[in-house]
Amino acid sequence: MSTMPVTLQDVELARDGLTDVIRETPLEYSRAVSEKVGAQVLLKCENLQRAGSFKIRGAYTRMSRLSDDEKSRGVVAASAGNHAQGVALAAQLLGITSKVYMPVGAPMPKLQATRGYGAQVELVGATLDESMVHAKQWAADTGAVLIHPYDHRDIVAGQGTCGLEILQQCPEVRTIVVNIGGGGLIAGIACAAKALKPDVRIVGVQAEQAAAYPPSLAAGHPVALQRMATMADGIAVGLPGDIPFAIVEELVDEVVTVSEEALSRTMLFLLERAKLVVEPAGAAGVAVLLEGVIAQVEGPVVAVLSGGNIDPLLMMRIIRHGMAAAGRYLSVVVRMPDRPGSLAGLLAKFAAEDANVVEVRHARSEATLSVDEVEIEVEVETKGVEHREQLLAALRADGYQPTVA
Template sequence: MLTLDKIYHAAYVLKSVARKTDLIAAPGLNAESEIYLKTENLQVTGSFKVRGAYYKISQLTADEKAKGVIASSAGNHAQGVALAAQRSNIPSVICMPDGAPISKVEATKAYGAQVCLVKGAYDDAYDYACKLQKEKGYTFIHPFNDAEVIAGQGTVGLEILDQLPDVEVVLVPVGGGGLISGVAYAIKHLHPECKVYGVQAAGAPSMRDSVQKHEAITLDGVATFADGIAVKHPGDLTYELVSEYVDGIVTVTDDEIAAAVLALMERQKLVTEGAGAVSVAAAMYNKVDIKGKKTVCLLSGGNIDVNILSRVITRGLVMAGRNSTLTIELEDKPGQLSGVSDIISRCGGNVVSVHHNQSDTNMAITSCYLRVGMETRDHAQVEQIKQELAKAGFKLVANQQ
């Protein structure tokens, strides 16, 4: 059973292991709200997961420790379990989806764990870990559906209340639900007036759908670059806790998450993974009513795969209107490109790519399509450029992309 005493005990046990991460003001993320960031992306191992994993392992019996531990994870829980096992001098086996970022796989191995890559998503890795646990007799460390793991994650809630006692809204990333279960339990028992909302990726809304249907459901599949919360089935225990203590679950798209990752890098100098940025995406795009409220966005992790970081940044630039593309139908004669570039320059845009197409069968033989890539300030500037091009007689044939 989860209790407040257990969360306080977890906080005591974790004092020598987990950092009390900073709560920092972030006024530029939503002008209508007083935003603060709980920086678990700067936690040991790069995410909050070490809290629950370490507390769970610390409570095992000598016999359970002697058997070694096994876990399934998309990456962050893997590192938490591996570090906790290493500190306790016990062997660990981690089953990870084969699509897990290489950086997370290698970091897990660096903590001394034996890694088994399993084809599919997190839930497939979980099934294989359960199979190995029965065959080998390991002690299973569940990433979220365990009262002691949840108690460890709940210590984040205690810290938030200590750092901002009059907090009004807390936004928490949700995958299987372990983090929000612990945070919501702690906050609702100590500061019940505070609203706690969960945020999921639109491509993996298992907890939101479960709450809406009043039963823990299993999605057919998940599709999001926020691999840390790509969970097809929430925990049964976490589902019950979320149903009782959480005020609502909202979703954000991958494009909105990418924009949040970019905003955190540019404005706050913080690197987060997709799962870690969903709370900020919800605040930036007003998925929850936070106007005029002291709001904490929990950044759950910072272990983003550098191989996709550039793509995430590019997508974030597009979402923010900072990187845009226009396609223009032109008469194929001298001076047309100069006219287009002059207008873009006069409006403050910067041309970064040009593609000239004379072979499209849908246009007149004497015409061509000009595809122009631009760096711009925001969507308003893009609209200004479109309007000025139209005034000059240029025909736009495609929307901004």
């Protein structure tokens, strides 16, 4: 443990510095998740932390340790949103000026909240990595201190205070599941948890289409991804940090991935069953539990909900996506003769199968349609995968040729 870049003592010192700054977030038992997993599952609700995520822990720890001269020069950061808010809030609390570079298209609530904490925000680049280039240049040009989102000992130590809370709240914990972006959170939690309870199993989770850690661990060093495509902007990091990577390589037992469909299903599940609003990145840990990705799960299990900062428009799309993935929402396209009664007959069929019609769209002018044809797209609510398949089978049996949109 002494060879680790961050130790238990570092994390404990960070905890002392965060007194009266952060909230000790609740550890909530989830009966719904536990029943599906077959083991006791508790949710560490960092989505209820100040600024909506765990990021204030590391940002404040790092910035509170700056010298007076460094503080006078201000700080700069690059972030997709949560680190931005953590830095902006920490700067406000410490009386430091802050500038944050965020990718173009960053979620509006995260952008507005960052500005609300007093940071100057500039939108540049399409990814966090591109924004980071500008942040580093600003630091070089102005002398501002770069507050890295994950690749710094103080950041990792600050995030590790979440691990101290988990062990305090659930000393008997056997498995901790944590989402991974750059690696700061899981590295900090691993440093604290493994020092206090060496036999605890720590599992990292990445989005399938933004998973830099599996190839990096296989190679033995951080490897950059060539492309990423995930709704989980909070963990869309193309290159692991050197400091977190060294800790993850040594202390984390397993790193797994989860699909976009699983993320959306899990967000919907947490909203409906746990009454918790969680962003896609924050749902990753629960998603792998619900999907059965981890071969053997020994309870009690703690899954970290890392953040809850989500654009309501994205939430609406994800709810619909999650319902479709769960077989509870169906968009179907049917071609039929363009004559009176055709639409009424189709809708009657949906009613007979107890499917609730949400929206209907006509298309008469498509080049692929015959002059006497109409294309109807119907969006319906269904009751699950079995009901959806029954509905499609009933349509086919009546001579329709439905295409799932």
